[in-house]
Amino acid sequence: AQRVTQPEKLLSVFKGAPVELKCNYSYSGSPELFWYVQYSRQRLQLLLRHISRESIKGFTADLNKGETSFHLKKPFAQEEDSAMYYCALNPSGSARQLTFGSGTQLTVLP
Amino acid sequence: SQTIHQWPATLVQPVGSPLSLECTVEGTSNPNLYWYRQAAGRGLQLLFYSVGIGQISSEVPQNLSASRPQDRQFILSSKKLLLSDSGFYLCAWSVWRLSSYEQYFGPGTRLTVT
Structure with missing residues (x-):
């Protein structure tokens, strides 16, 4: 069975510093990977997906199949980036379920 | 555009009481529907998902059940709540x-079992 691991439950960085939220997965095939974000008092929402290869709100994530990782990065963190971030995996793209990691609470300090 | 509604937003129930949480989706037909529980420090746990009316798949054996009586309605239920059922329950649909599938x-329902 597939698994998603987010090793950091809490992460604090200062405004303007780079930030990296780690995500590792275990799955033998070619999965689809996603990052979801939940801002305070807002719904959980899709941030980005690896197949789109796009930058959203300054965040990027590259799928590294060799290291089975999908880390989320931003070169200069902003206070409004403070939120809970979840990494998620769809094992085959056609599967209807997502497997979520346990989440990382990011706090960007002023 | 598609929207998803959940109610109630918050609920406080005593141990042993029944539960019914409702989720409805607008603006789409035959959606895949999901119930998750979000517990502090434990992330998102998939409880049930449904690909159509009357079709329910359970991911985790527990004190809860789900039903889909209509195409765009998904209900989470329990006959007798346990303290461990407390948490934040999220409904989702996928496209x-x-x-x-995204x-x-x-918006979620905050359930506190006392």
């Missing part, structure tokens, strides 16, 4: 986009 979440 096929760019060779995969999920969209409702």
Whole structure:
């Protein structure tokens, strides 16, 4: 069975510093990977997906199949980036379920 | 556009009482629907998902059940709540986009069992 691991439950960085939220997965095939974000008092929402290869709100994530990782990065963190971030995996793209990691609470300090 | 509703937003129930949480989706037909529980420090746990009316798949054996009486309605129930059922319950639906399913979440229900 597939698994998603987010090793950091809490992460604090200062405004303007780079930030990296780690995500590792275990799955033998070619999965689809996603990052979801939940801002305070807002719904959980899709941030980005690896197949789109796009930058959203300054965040990027590259799928590294060799290291089975999908880390989320931003070169200069902003206070409004403070939120809970979840990494998620769809094992085959056609599967209807997502497997979520346990989440990382990011706090960007002023 | 599609929207997803959940109610109630918050609920406080005594141990042993029944539970019924409702989720409805607008603006789409035959959606895949999901119930998750979000517990502090434990992330999102998929409880049930449904691909159509009357079709329910259970991911985790537990004190809860789900039903889908109509195409765009998904209900989470319990006959007798336990303290461990406390948590934040999220309903979601998914759409096929760019060779995969993307999920969209409702506002959630905060359940406290006392």
